[in-house]
Amino acid sequence: MSVMTIVQAINNALDIKLEEDKSVVVYGEDTGLEGGVFRVTEGLQKKYGVERVFDSPLAESAIVGAGLGMALSGLRPVVELQFDGFTYPAFNQIISNVSRMHNRSRGVYKIPMVIRFPYGGGINALEHHSESPEALYAHIPGLRVVIPSTPHDAKGLLISAIESDDPVIFMEPKRIYRAIKQEVSNEKYTIPLGKAKVVTEGTDVTIVAFGAMIRECQKAIVLAKEAGISVELIDLRTIYPIDKETIAESIKKTGRLIVVAEAPESFSVGAELMAIANEEAFLYLEAPPKRVMGFDTIVPLAQGEQMYMITPDRIFYEIERTVKF
Amino acid sequence: MISNIKAPETTKIKLPRTIFKDFDPREDKILRIIDNEGEVLNKELMPDLDDATIIKAYKSMLFTRITDEMAVSYQRQGRMFTYPPNLGQEAIQTAGGLIIRENDWLAPAFREIGIMMAKGVTPKELFLYYMGNEQGSNFRTANHVLPICVPIGSQLLHATGIGYSIKYQKKDEVVFTYVGDGGTSEGDFSEALNFAGVWNVPVIFTIQNNQYAISVPVKSQTKSVNLAIKAIAFGIPGIKVDGNDFFAMYAAYKEAFDNARSGKGPTLIEALTYRKGAHTTSDDPTKYRTKEEEQEWDKTDPLIRLKKYMDKKGIWKENEEQLIEDFKLDIDKQFTEAENFTAYKLEDIFQYMYVDMPDILKKQKADYEQFQNWKENRK
Numbered sequence: 001m002s003v004m005t006i007v008q009a010i011n012n013a014l015d016i017k018l019e020e021d022k023s024v025v026v027y028g029e030d031t032g033l034e035g036g037v038f039r040v041t042e043g044l045q046k047k048y049g050v051e052r053v054f055d056s057p058l059a060e061s062a063i064v065g066a067g068l069g070m071a072l073s074g075l076r077p078v079v080e081l082q083f084d085g086f087t088y089p090a091f092n093q094i095i096s097n098v099s100r101m102h103n104r105s106r107g108v109y110k111i112p113m114v115i116r117f118p119y120g121g122g123i124n125a126l127e128h129h130s131e132s133p134e135a136l137y138a139h140i141p142g143l144r145v146v147i148p149s150t151p152h153d154a155k156g157l158l159i160s161a162i163e164s165d166d167p168v169i170f171m172e173p174k175r176i177y178r179a180i181k182q183e184v185s186n187e188k189y190t191i192p193l194g195k196a197k198v199v200t201e202g203t204d205v206t207i208v209a210f211g212a213m214i215r216e217c218q219k220a221i222v223l224a225k226e227a228g229i230s231v232e233l234i235d236l237r238t239i240y241p242i243d244k245e246t247i248a249e250s251i252k253k254t255g256r257l258i259v260v261a262e263a264p265e266s267f268s269v270g271a272e273l274m275a276i277a278n279e280e281a282f283l284y285l286e287a288p289p290k291r292v293m294g295f296d297t298i299v300p301l302a303q304g305e306q307m308y309m310i311t312p313d314r315i316f317y318e319i320e321r322t323v324k325f
Numbered sequence: 326m327i328s329n330i331k332a333p334e335t336t337k338i339k340l341p342r343t344i345f346k347d348f349d350p351r352e353d354k355i356l357r358i359i360d361n362e363g364e365v366l367n368k369e370l371m372p373d374l375d376d377a378t379i380i381k382a383y384k385s386m387l388f389t390r391i392t393d394e395m396a397v398s399y400q401r402q403g404r405m406f407t408y409p410p411n412l413g414q415e416a417i418q419t420a421g422g423l424i425i426r427e428n429d430w431l432a433p434a435f436r437e438i439g440i441m442m443a444k445g446v447t448p449k450e451l452f453l454y455y456m457g458n459e460q461g462s463n464f465r466t467a468n469h470v471l472p473i474c475v476p477i478g479s480q481l482l483h484a485t486g487i488g489y490s491i492k493y494q495k496k497d498e499v500v501f502t503y504v505g506d507g508g509t510s511e512g513d514f515s516e517a518l519n520f521a522g523v524w525n526v527p528v529i530f531t532i533q534n535n536q537y538a539i540s541v542p543v544k545s546q547t548k549s550v551n552l553a554i555k556a557i558a559f560g561i562p563g564i565k566v567d568g569n570d571f572f573a574m575y576a577a578y579k580e581a582f583d584n585a586r587s588g589k590g591p592t593l594i595e596a597l598t599y600r601k602g603a604h605t606t607s608d609d610p611t612k613y614r615t616k617e618e619e620q621e622w623d624k625t626d627p628l629i630r631l632k633k634y635m636d637k638k639g640i641w642k643e644n645e646e647q648l649i650e651d652f653k654l655d656i657d658k659q660f661t662e663a664e665n666f667t668a669y670k671l672e673d674i675f676q677y678m679y680v681d682m683p684d685i686l687k688k689q690k691a692d693y694e695q696f697q698n699w700k701e702n703r704k
Contacts, residue, residue, distance in 0.1 A: 025493070051493055057523055062482050062516035069486020072471070073430070074494060077486075089512075096476040097483065103677040104472045106463035110680055142678050165680035194683060241683030 004184040007177045009151035010040050010116075013158040014078065016188050018048045021076060024162060026053045028063055028080030028116075036080055038118060038177055060090035064115060068098050071167070072109040078162055084119035084171070085128025091136075098167045099142030110165045114158070118174035119147075120212050120262055122309050124302035131299060132211075132263035137169045138240040138272075144168045144193055145239040149214035151182040153237060156191030164193065173212035180215065196243035198250065202232035204323050205256040208247060208273055210236040213260045213310060220315035227316075229323050239269055247273065248280035255286035256322050260315055265293035287325035292318045344370065344580055345562040345592065350553035355565045355597065358572040361624050363633025372575045376640045382423060382571055383631050383641070384648070386415040389439040390628060391652045392448050393602075396455065399660060400606045405455045409436050410602030413569070414533055416627035417596040418443070420574035421531065424582050425501055430469040430491075432484040432502040434477070436533060436600075440501065444470045449659035453666055459673070460666065469498075478504050478511030481530060485517045488526025488591070499585040500528040507538020509555060510546050518559040518593065527585035529578065530593045533568065535600035536622075540613040553595035561591050568596030569627040572634075599625070671697075 004012065017024045026041055026048075032055040035042030045053040056063050060081055067077040081087045087094075094115065101109050121130035138145045146161055146168055148154035154172070161168035199214065200221060209217045214235050221231045232250050236242065251257050257277045259270040270291035277289040292315055300308050348354040358367050365371055374382075393411045400408045411418075414436065422443025425431065431444050438451055445467035454461025454473065462472035474480035484502035491498045508514055509532055521528050532552050536543055549555060556563025562584070566577045574596060581592040599622035603610050635641035675682065675690045 057516075057519055059512075059516040059519070061513055062485070062520045065479060065482025065513060065517070066486035066489060066520055069432075069483035069488070070490050071486075072483070073487045073490035075490050092476060093479060093482065093513075097474070097479055101472075102680065104459065104462055106459055107677050107680075108463055109471070144679075144683075241685045244685070 001183045003181050004151045005178045006151050006154045009155040013155045017162045024076045026078045027056045029082050031080045061093050064090040064093040071111045071113040076112045078114040081117040083129045084131040095140050099140045111167045112165045113167045114161045116170045119171045120173050121299045122175040134239050135268045147171045147211045151184050156189050160190040160193050175212040194238045194241045196246040197235045199235050200233040202230040204230045206232045206250040206254045207258045208234045209260040219312035223316040224319050251281040252284045257289040260292045262294050264296045265291050266296050287322045345564050348564050350563050353550050356573045357567040385419045389415045395656050407605050408455045409605045413601030414598045416571040417568045420578050424578045428498050430487050430500040432471045432480045434503045435473045437503050449663045452660050452663040478508040478513040481517035484528050485521045488528040503531050506534040506543045521591040522559040522561045525590035528591040529581045532595045535598050539604045556593035563593040565595045568598035569625045571631050
């Protein structure tokens with residue numbers, strides 16, 4: 001066991017896979033020599049050489065499109081896109097080719113490829129550096145979308161993602177890249193994709209969240225506890241395929257649902273959870289399901305960001321309203 | 326104080342003469358070996374091909390043309406959906422098809438049936454695809470062929486990535502990839518040439534410049550004097566070739582192929598040709614081009630040219646009408662097989678989306694089956 005941040009846990013997962021599987025290659029902008037702008041891949045080029053861990057030219061569509069070519073010809077590329085807001089130039093390759101090649105070729109070509117990028121706000125960043133586009137990718141048939149919230153999960157989920165024969169979008173909550181430290185096993189382990197995790201058991205209300213919002217929810221739960229409210233917290237871990245079973249089971253128990261996420265509310269993962277509550281647990285609901293999510297706006301620059309970001313007191317405010325409905 | 330540090334003197338690197346050097350796209354030169362009458366213009370550059378190979382090439386071009394013409398005809402009969410004709414572009418693909426090996430890769434766009442068939446794709450599979458069945462892209466007898474790629478230019482990046490795999494795995498393989506003249510305006514075209522250059526990967530990029538991107542002429546795509554010149558910016562060799570001259574295409578491919586295999590990296594070939602047919606069977610070319618223009622290009626027809634060359638040399642002794650009849654019989658047989666292919670099943674929609682199918686998809690499929698049962702019992 002070692003104490004690791006999310007950055008270190010991801011680095012450790014990449015290290016393990018590079019070590020045991022020669023078909024794994026890691027590349028992106030600044031990913032090689034520098035170790036990426038967040039230093040997630042630091043030291044890996046030195047250890048595995050420039051053929052396996054390298055800097056690519058600056059073009060996101062090419063990083064992903066070439067990765068697809070590698071994946072269908074025997075490699076397992078793990079490509080890094082530098083920021084959430086820089087993934088859009090690669091969108092055509094992701095939506096039109098990466099997600100479809102297995103289907104298009106009727107299974108002749110498998111696409112064992114991971115597209116990693118940091119996402120989310122709360123770090124006083126420039127425009128295009130604070131976005132949460134998980135719903136865009138979760139909506140694309142053929143992809144899996146994974147978001148860890150702890151160092152332990154980041155390592156196990158990333159190893160599963162690299163070992164998956166289907167393409168995986170792996171979104172890393174940059175706000176808590178280094179904010180959370182945790183004992184993590186140095187050994188290899190995997191966490192299954194498509195399974196949510198009940199972080200805290202409770203009886204009055206279910207909160208579903210993921211990524212950096214888990215920590216905010218945990219702070220809100222402390223406030224709720226003081227107010228005598230018992231909250232069940234579910235960490236989605238995989239956005240798609242979403243674990244309907246775990247979510248429905250929890251809603252049936254508590255009768256109430258709150259979704260917490262940073263992305264714009266309309267047509268979001270939150271919207272999908274509203275549908276799940278209605279389709280799977282309609283007769284158990286005791287209050288209208290509620291989304292505590294970003295506005296349908298651009299994430300503001302630093303001076304306005306504190307009002308955009310979901311805070312523990314805002315989550316608690318909605319918990320109280322839902323429970324007292 | 327005068328520094329005694331001297332900048333190194335520029336040494337002119339003596340490169341061996343190559344056709345890529347001799348036909349510099351910056352001078353807008355074009356590689357052409359036979360003229361429209363089948364006369365050899367440039368004996369020195371004539372590829373060293375025996376008569377049997379030339380005859381094989383002609384037959385392959387003819388087979389491509391007949392397959393293509395029959396495809397259009399089946400579409401007109403309402404037995405196939407939208408189809409993009411290849412008519413007039415056969416020499417490019419036949420030349421590549423003679424060089425590409427079993428383990429070499431092909432990343433096509435969607436107007437490359439000639440080289441696809443040279444790789445082992447069958448007319449039956451092509452027909453099946455255009456009948457609306459993805460099983461037509463499950464190439465059973467062709468190795469290392471990617472499915473037809475519709476998003477313009479995006480396949481060039483896949484080719485570049487495959488090139489990286491080949492280099493990384495130290496394999497003796499080459500990637501052939503294709504794009505149209507319109508596709509050169511896409512960002513992916515530039516990104517692919519740039520990445521391929523930086524990575525120095527064994528990829529041959531061919532632009533089938535057939536003069537039109539649907540209705541837009543090539544002069545509205547770029548201010549560049551030609552398309553081959555675009556290679557220069559990426560530091561890779563580029564050449565403009567008469568794409569309706571089989572020998573010129575063969576010579577260009579041979580050098581590009583040898584380059585790729587010997588670690589010299591990617592090349593760009595602009596093959597000047599003319600799309601004699603429509604963009605697709607849904608398109609009407611009379612709206613954007615003249616009869617006079619079409620007639621001018623008819624004089625450069627790749628099959629007629631090669632035939633004239635063979636006639637002059639006295640090597641074509643086959644009964645061409647009989648040959649065409651035989652081809653038609655074979656093609657029609659394959660079309661019938663495609664028409665009688667196993668009926669599309671519900672599971673065909675779902676089963677290839679993921680290697681490991683998520684429960685959500687299983688549930689959606691089961692729900693639809695329930696509906697089907699309801700519908701069945703209602704009768």
